[in-house]
Structure formats: structure tokens, C-alpha cells
Amino acid sequence: MCVLVIPSVAGNIFLDISLEKKLKLLDACGRCERLKISRLETERSRFRTKTDKGTQVGLILNEGTKLRHWDVLMAASKNVSSPDKFILVEQFPEKVISIKIKEKIKSKRDLVELLILIGHTIGNRHKPIAIDSKSRKISFPIDNDSEIQIFQKLLEEISDRIELTTEYLVFEPRQMN
């Protein structure tokens, strides 16, 4: 089967208004294809998959390039009679645990201790994290619902100072360089 090899990302809908306009136009006439991938696949620079319209795609990106939700991939058609491919990347949402630090902690020492304990607990499970400083929130994905109880137990001693909730969202981990 023929594989459409895509060597680079054209841009991201969130950041490029012209791409957004193009998407609307192409979507209206059903010419936009969607590539639904997992978070793990967004971190890959080489993999084979297929779009919602069945186009076989082989991605060969620069090493270190990470695909992002709503990135656009474009490939020029080899056949003059058929249009270029416009492919929108959609990352699957997944279940995450969010730990919110309650406002009532005033002492710096208490806060530092609390954050180290949370970091240690999550780190021991080798989880990627996302930090939302404004809302004092740390999020990380889970693979199984049973992990909710595990983390509730592990963080029991600080349960009065945190709020532990689950969400279902497109998770973008903080990049560690």
C-alpha cells in the first residue's frame, strides 16, 4: 500500500490565522482529513498511521519535533488532477488527575514541603506532569482508574491541603530539557 510520507509540520491552527481560514474552507467542502493520535504518538518523530479518510501516512519529522493538538500537516499531491492533502492533527483526550493546592497555606515552609511531597509521589510513578501556576494545579495522566485510589491513599496525610480531582482532556506534558 502506498504511504504518504510527510516530512514537516506546516503550522498550528491556534497560532496561524491563515491556516485556520484554510481549514474552514476545506472543511466545508470535506477536503480536510483528520489524524487522530495518542499523546505518545505526538512525541514520535517517525511512525505510520492513517487518517479518518483512510490515507496511509508515514511521518518522518525532525528529531525532537513533537506534534501538537491542531497541528497541520500538508503534502503536495503527485497527481495534478487530485488536490494537495490538508491534514489536521487531533490528540485524543485522556483521563488525568489534577492536584490543586488550596489557598489557605500561608507559610512558605509548609508550601515547599507540600510541593516536594507531591513531586516525590508523582515522580516515583514516572508520570509526565503539566503545571498550571495560576490555578496552583499539577496534572498528570493515569492509565487505569485504580490509580485514583492509589494517589488518594499516597497523599492522604496532606488531603486537607489539596483537592484531588479527575478530568478528561488533551494532556500536554511540561517539556523537560
Place this chain on the structure above:
Amino acid sequence: MLKGNKVHIPRIGIGGPVGSGKTRLIELLVPILDRKGYRCCIISNDIISKEDAKRLQRTLAIEARIMPEDMIIAVATGGCPHTAIREDPSINLSVIHEIEQKDPSLDLIIIESGGDNTMTTFSPSIADFFIYIIDVAGGDKYPRKGGLGIEKCDLLVVNKIDLATHVGADLSIMERDAKLVRGGGGLGSSNRRSKNNTVKPFEFVSCKLSVGIERVAKHIIDSVLFDKKPLKRKRSSTKQMIITKKQNI
């Protein structure tokens, strides 16, 4: 494809518990890929020893003469094997980059992890495709019990099917459970269910009887090499390199 003129040779990672058949799988895969014209390099991780790399050098380089000895590289991780392929893969990455500079025309780099637990996964920064291998001697509960390696790998290989009757393992149970944990849904996890309703592939093989290995090779060619036809090369140079080395000894 290129960044700063750097070549990215396609890479696969092979992980699995101690004794599951990682090294033996490589010993069988490389000749198949070689017959199809693909040239490989192997990085073999072990905790302290270099036993697996030495074995591969003996079987694939000295005995089978498929590849030069220096294309089989030992990496002693010195700690938990999964850290060297996931949390801090820098030691493997540096070897990969050396290989890419030394022989950019290679078709594939195979990275063998040291034997580890079922939570093993490869960082996408070192492996484009991840094979996790288990064996039936661990019991037919193995796929059902899950773990990141079993659930998240691109290809699950269940080895030693020839032993199933001897150890009381029911292969139909393993097949049913492999489908469940690899995207067919079930076992109470929302994240386990594949969003596009596909079951990630798995293969039942016997490395001892060389059963099913061609199918594993096909997965690699389809998914990582994108069906790319290998360049036509003369094999003599490889053989010559080995003969020269032998004479030097």
C-alpha cells in the same frame, strides 16, 4: 527528516522480562531482514554484563557473518534497565548518534533493553517502534494483568507457544486478554479503550521453532520502514570485514 544534517536511522526498541526471548528474537529477526536487504545495527543493554551483546556478536557476526561485530554494541546501564531507555536515555542516544555518523546508510537500529518488569516502555526519543515480548511460561494470566509494556507497545509478542501445553497455559485465554488490554476495551479502564476502535497488534511466536518471526519482521517493515525497499548492496564488504578481523586475531 534532517536537522542540522543529522541522519535519523529508523529505530525499534525491544523490551521484556528476563528470559522472555528478546535476544533470541533479534537473532531470528536480523537474518530475515538481512535476506530482504535491510542492514541493521544492534545496541544491547544489560545491567552490568555484556553477555547478550557478546552472544549476538558470536551468533550474528562470527557464525552467521550477517553483520560486522562492531555493529553490535553493548551498553551497561548500571541500574534499572528502564531508566536507560525511558527516564534518561542519554547513554543510548549518544550511541545511536555515533552510529548515525559512522554509517548513515544503515536501514535500522535495534535497541534491546535489559530484562525488566512489565512497566517497561521506551522513550519516543530513542525508539520509533516498541516491541514488548512476554512468554507463556509466566502463565496465561500475563496479558490480562497488563502493565505499560504490554498495553502501550506497538507490537506485543507472546513467545514460547511451544511450551503452552507443558506449563498449562491456555493460548486462547492469552489471545482473548491481549485483545482486551490492547484496545478492545474492558478491564475497567477508560484509557485502555482504543479511541479508533482498533486493537493494537500482537503475535504469538515460538523463537525455538522459528514460528511467527516472519510476521514480526513484516510489522517492522510496514510500520517503521514504511515498506521502503532497501538499497541493493554487495554483501561481500561485510564478510570481508569479519574475515579481516579474524585474521588479525
